[in-house]
Amino acid sequence: MTTINNHKLTKMLTQINQSFVKEIQQQEILKSLFFLAIIFLAYMATFQPVMAHGEKNLEPYVRMRTIQWYDVQWSTQKFNVNDEVTLTGKFHVAEDWPISVPKPDASFLNVSTPGPVLIRTERYLNGKPFMNSVALQPGGDYDFKIVLKGRLPGRYHIHPFFNLRDAGQVMGPGAWLDIGGDEADFTNNIQTINGEIVDMETYGLGNGIFWHSFWALLATAWLLWWVRRPLFIARYRMLKAGMEDELITPLDKHIAKAILVGVPVLVFAFYTMTVNQYPKAIPLQASLDQILPLSAKVNAGVVDIETLRAEYRVPERAMKLSLNIKNSSDKPIQLGEFATGGIRFINKAVSIPDHNNTESVIATESLSLDNPTPIQPGEQRTILITAGDGLWESEKLDGLINDADSRIGGLVFFYDSEGERYVSSITSAVIPKFN
Amino acid sequence: MSSKLSTQTFHHYIGEKARIARAYDYLVLVLALFLFIGSFHLHFALTVGDWDFWVDWKDRQWWPLVTPLIGITFPAAVQAVMWSNFRLPLGATLCVACLSIGTWIARVFAYHYWNFFPINMVMPSTLLPSALVLDVILMMSNSLTITAIFGGSAFALLFYPSNWPIFGMFHLPIEAGNSQLTIADMFGFQYIRTGMPEYLRIIERGTLRTYGQIATPLSAFCSALLCTLMYTLWWHIGHWFATTRYLKKI
Numbered sequence: 296m297t298t299i300n301n302h303k304l305t306k307m308l309t310q311i312n313q314s315f316v317k318e319i320q321q322q323e324i325l326k327s328l329f330f331l332a333i334i335f336l337a338y339m340a341t342f343q344p345v346m347a348h349g350e351k352n353l354e355p356y357v358r359m360r361t362i363q364w365y366d367v368q369w370s371t372q373k374f375n376v377n378d379e380v381t382l383t384g385k386f387h388v389a390e391d392w393p394i395s396v397p398k399p400d401a402s403f404l405n406v407s408t409p410g411p412v413l414i415r416t417e418r419y420l421n422g423k424p425f426m427n428s429v430a431l432q433p434g435g436d437y438d439f440k441i442v443l444k445g446r447l448p449g450r451y452h453i454h455p456f457f458n459l460r461d462a463g464q465v466m467g468p469g470a471w472l473d474i475g476g477d478e479a480d481f482t483n484n485i486q487t488i489n490g491e492i493v494d495m496e497t498y499g500l501g502n503g504i505f506w507h508s509f510w511a512l513l514a515t516a517w518l519l520w521w522v523r524r525p526l527f528i529a530r531y532r533m534l535k536a537g538m539e540d541e542l543i544t545p546l547d548k549h550i551a552k553a554i555l556v557g558v559p560v561l562v563f564a565f566y567t568m569t570v571n572q573y574p575k576a577i578p579l580q581a582s583l584d585q586i587l588p589l590s591a592k593v594n595a596g597v598v599d600i601e602t603l604r605a606e607y608r609v610p611e612r613a614m615k616l617s618l619n620i621k622n623s624s625d626k627p628i629q630l631g632e633f634a635t636g637g638i639r640f641i642n643k644a645v646s647i648p649d650h651n652n653t654e655s656v657i658a659t660e661s662l663s664l665d666n667p668t669p670i671q672p673g674e675q676r677t678i679l680i681t682a683g684d685g686l687w688e689s690e691k692l693d694g695l696i697n698d699a700d701s702r703i704g705g706l707v708f709f710y711d712s713e714g715e716r717y718v719s720s721i722t723s724a725v726i727p728k729f730n
Numbered sequence: 731m732s733s734k735l736s737t738q739t740f741h742h743y744i745g746e747k748a749r750i751a752r753a754y755d756y757l758v759l760v761l762a763l764f765l766f767i768g769s770f771h772l773h774f775a776l777t778v779g780d781w782d783f784w785v786d787w788k789d790r791q792w793w794p795l796v797t798p799l800i801g802i803t804f805p806a807a808v809q810a811v812m813w814s815n816f817r818l819p820l821g822a823t824l825c826v827a828c829l830s831i832g833t834w835i836a837r838v839f840a841y842h843y844w845n846f847f848p849i850n851m852v853m854p855s856t857l858l859p860s861a862l863v864l865d866v867i868l869m870m871s872n873s874l875t876i877t878a879i880f881g882g883s884a885f886a887l888l889f890y891p892s893n894w895p896i897f898g899m900f901h902l903p904i905e906a907g908n909s910q911l912t913i914a915d916m917f918g919f920q921y922i923r924t925g926m927p928e929y930l931r932i933i934e935r936g937t938l939r940t941y942g943q944i945a946t947p948l949s950a951f952c953s954a955l956l957c958t959l960m961y962t963l964w965w966h967i968g969h970w971f972a973t974t975r976y977l978k979k980i
Binding site for chain 2 (some may be wrong): 346359388394400401403405406407408410411412413414415416417418423424425426427428447458461465483485486487488489493495497498499500502503506510511515516517518523525526527528530531532534536537538542543547551552554555558559561562563565566568569570572573575576577578579580581582583584609614678679717
């Protein structure tokens with residue numbers, strides 16, 4: 296009896312123990328799920344569209360001393376699918392091109408898009424159309440125009456930028472574009488030299504699917520021919536038993552011979568048919584476009600400027616530039632803007648006609664001069680300008696003092712009394728001041 | 731054990747044994763399908779890469795050189811296993827069929843639906859005719875040497891002509907921007923690739939200009955020569971990879 300009672304007791308205790316363990320396991324699972332739900336909710340709460348294109352990531356001296364963008368404008372920032380939009384602007388290729396960056400012998404004027412939400416239909420450099428990469432000349436001035444066509448509705452942040460071979464992407468100022476309409480309405484037809492109209496969205500797709508399907512059918516038939524019979528274990532045993540001859544039947548050999556002859560014959564027959572169908576086919580084009588710079592727009596000889604010293608004040612987040620300026624124009628001029636690395640530092644004392652409608656990074660009241668009086672015609676003056684703003688830090692340009700090539704470059708914009716603009720480039724080593 | 735069986739004492743599996751052996755066949759085939767779709771496609775994407783991704787990379791010099799050279803790797807390795815152990819002449823066709831499935835899935839879902847490129851711009855090339863011929867040459871010759879020389883060469887030489895019916899029409903000339911382009915080049919210009927500037931294309935680059943405009947046969951024969959070597963290398967890799975020596979120690 297005692298044994299029986301003990302057995303019952305043990306059984307009961309085991310059941311209690313099992314249910315207890317089960318309850319603990321359920322609690323653990325619930326805890327884990329709760330934890331995962333919190334992580335997921337935190338992720339969803341911080342969910343936001345990507346707005347950056349790595350423009351702050353490139354080393355400051357590359358952003359300051361390679362492609363110096365200005366006057367970038369969009370013809371419109373709200374349009375529909377199939378509408379065309381024009382992006383225009385200018386850039387100066389810095390004379391003081393960094394030694395560690397390969398010279399811009401192959402550069403590609405591009406647009407940062409999240410995939411082809413727009414298509415590029417035309418592109419011009421200095422008024423000349425160009426389709427390939429282009430060689431740029433340090434010190435050269437260029438203007439550009441890109442014509443784009445809306446393809447996918449949505450709101451996108453787009454920059455013009457240059458892909459520089461072996462160096463990376465140098466971004467221009469960005470803008471938000473709103474594309475409305477229906478993507479199903481998008482059309483993109485081009486004309487071949489023979490006059491045939493081609494729909495780029497579907498051209499050759501049906502033909503490609505046909506040929507892939509054709510060969511896939513033959514391949515599937517060949518695979519099924521073998522897969523229909525016992526495969527691995529059976530064949531392995533037969534092979535090891537010396538029954539190799541039974542594994543490949545005479546019919547298999549006939550089919551193999553037919554494939555050996557038939558497939559190459561078909562391939563070359565179809566190839567010949569295609570060659571005859573498209574006798575005017577040409578190789579892919581791989582040329583480099585050659586476009587000379589414009590006559591000087593920056594450093595055009597009217598306002599000469601020499602940088603005597605550049606100091607970056609770390610606590611104040613301010614760049615102090617000592618500039619020797621000679622005004623060779625016939626009117627008094629004032630320094631209105633200093634632009635570098637995508638930031639525009641504006642002298643609020645000078646009235647500046649705005650040539651940009653992009654969302655440039657602008658420090659509006661950040662440029663000050665130790666002597667703000669206009670520089671008279673023929674006068675040569677040394678002035679100290681201070682470009683001070685937190686943007687040096689937030690745009691990650693203050694990393695310049697930690698660069699291997701601690702030199703600054705940028706554009707200085709002068710305006711005369713009639714609103715005429717003169718642009719000069721500056722370059723100098725930068726000395727950091729830590730206190 | 732089975733190697734000691736003679737034809738006189740050999741009995742085919744019947745009944746339950748046969749059913750289990752057949753189930754094992756299907757199990758291996760399904761696993762092989764997913765394995766090769768994933769692994770061969772990944773290998774191909776990382777090595778052939780842009781030459782197969784984009785219509786404006788499919789040139790007459792590098793595309794017919796690189797694609798068969800990389801495309802013959804897995805087929806050679808799988809043939810080594812399938813033929814040596816089972817006398818199944820389907821290794822190349824199976825691998826390339828899996829590659830085709832993988833590339834089509836990637837092009838439709840990753841390139842078209844995810845990144846908005848038209849599918850015709852990112853249509854993959856086909857290696858299926860080459861693979862079929864490689865399989866039957868191995869079957870007919872039962873020889874690594876002959877398959878490497880003739881099969882490897884055929885694999886490379888058939889590649890360009892078998893793909894020209896698909897891509898030839900993309901080489902029609904157009905006039906754009908005061909220059910002559912192909913339709914394929916126009917795809918590269920129009921459909922914006924932020925990270926793929928035109929100068930990155932490795933096309934039409936080479937020093938062998940003496941033979942003028944017959945670059946394709948030269949590339950194809952160069953590829954054929956290299957494929958014979960690549961085939962042999964990957965046949966041995968297949969053998970090495972399929973070893974059971976560790977299982978015997980368990």
